[in-house]
Amino acid sequence: MKRIKKYIDDNGESWDSKSEFQFFCYLQENRDKLNIKKIDRQVKYILQEPFMLGSKKIQAITYKSDFTLEMNDKKIVIIDIKPPVKSIWDAKFNLKWKMMMNLHRDYIFKIYAWKNRDIGWIEIK
Numbered sequence: 001m002k003r004i005k006k007y008i009d010d011n012g013e014s015w016d017s018k019s020e021f022q023f024f025c026y027l028q029e030n031r032d033k034l035n036i037k038k039i040d041r042q043v044k045y046i047l048q049e050p051f052m053l054g055s056k057k058i059q060a061i062t063y064k065s066d067f068t069l070e071m072n073d074k075k076i077v078i079i080d081i082k083p084p085v086k087s088i089w090d091a092k093f094n095l096k097w098k099m100m101m102n103l104h105r106d107y108i109f110k111i112y113a114w115k116n117r118d119i120g121w122i123e124i125k
Helices: 018-029 091-103
Strands: 036-041 044-048 051-053 056-058 061-064 067-071 076-081 108-116 120-124
Touching: 018 036, 018 067, 018 076, 018 108, 044 091, 061 091, 076 091, 091 108
Parallel strands: 076 108
Antiparallel strands: 036 067, 044 061, 051 056, 067 076, 108 120
């Protein structure tokens, strides 16, 4: 089992990473400029419902967004924070990300990474 390192902010709130916390601060600081109506964290989406296979229960497949934004124009934006190097991304994430895009075709999907102090946050294509 993979050990997940958590980041705890000054208010005692738990984050999956320091980068995720820093991106949240960025969203909060730029909320008006980015036309964000609402910011939600760790929203759970069901990609496949649980089911029975004979007498065995197969668990649901779920995805948790780092951030789900409701924009002032009512559009929904799903954001995940990742390292800038795609080759180290988890294969499970890539599969779930594609499933999310297929199930929620009306949403906007974005992946962000911290580049450096001069450049800041970049969107990964």
